[in-house]
Amino acid sequence: MTDSELQQLKRDIQLLKDTEAVKKVKHAYFRCIDTANLTELRELLHPNVHAKLVGGTYSIEFNTRDEYIEMVANSFNSEFVGMHHGHHPEIEILSETEATGTWYLQDIAMDFRRKVTTTGSSIYTDKYLKTDGKWQISDTNYYRVYECVADTPDRPPLTAHYLADHGRKDLTYTVVDKYNKQ
Numbered sequence: 001m002t003d004s005e006l007q008q009l010k011r012d013i014q015l016l017k018d019t020e021a022v023k024k025v026k027h028a029y030f031r032c033i034d035t036a037n038l039t040e041l042r043e044l045l046h047p048n049v050h051a052k053l054v055g056g057t058y059s060i061e062f063n064t065r066d067e068y069i070e071m072v073a074n075s076f077n078s079e080f081v082g083m084h085h086g087h088h089p090e091i092e093i094l095s096e097t098e099a100t101g102t103w104y105l106q107d108i109a110m111d112f113r114r115k116v117t118t119t120g121s122s123i124y125t126d127k128y129l130k131t132d133g134k135w136q137i138s139d140t141n142y143y144r145v146y147e148c149v150a151d152t153p154d155r156p157p158l159t160a161h162y163l164a165d166h167g168r169k170d171l172t173y174t175v176v177d178k179y180n181k182q
Helices: 003-035 038-044 065-075 162-166 175-179
Strands: 045-054 059-062 080-093 098-111 116-131 134-151
Touching (some): 003 038, 003 134, 003 162, 038 045, 045 065
Antiparallel strands (some): 045 059, 080 098, 098 116, 116 134
């Protein structure tokens, strides 16, 4: 193997490692959202993360990690159940420190305070930065492919409810109240 071929092989391996590292960040993001693991989520988001989330009933935007973390703490609370799955990652490594990703989201969100269940899908478009050897989400946006919001006047008979024990309990407002642009 020539030096040139060896260098190309090293670049190819690093590209694969970076692609997998970006995927791991986004998969952990979905897990941290649904479990309100704010400590780990903080590590996954760049301090100056920008986020814009557009659904059928809301359009919200954040420009810092602290704003985003606060939204998650208030949304994924003790009166909420959520399931977010990111599928079909399309990752492009742009440089040693920059990447983009497109993800297909499928989600279910039961908000017991508002007595609604939202189901739908979205397309996420993300940007990632590698700082101090660690990939973080620096920009995340989604728009809904479809969204269905249904009244659920009765709380379902849950036999497990992780956020009841681990989500924020002291809520003075809902995210919809604070951020709804309608």
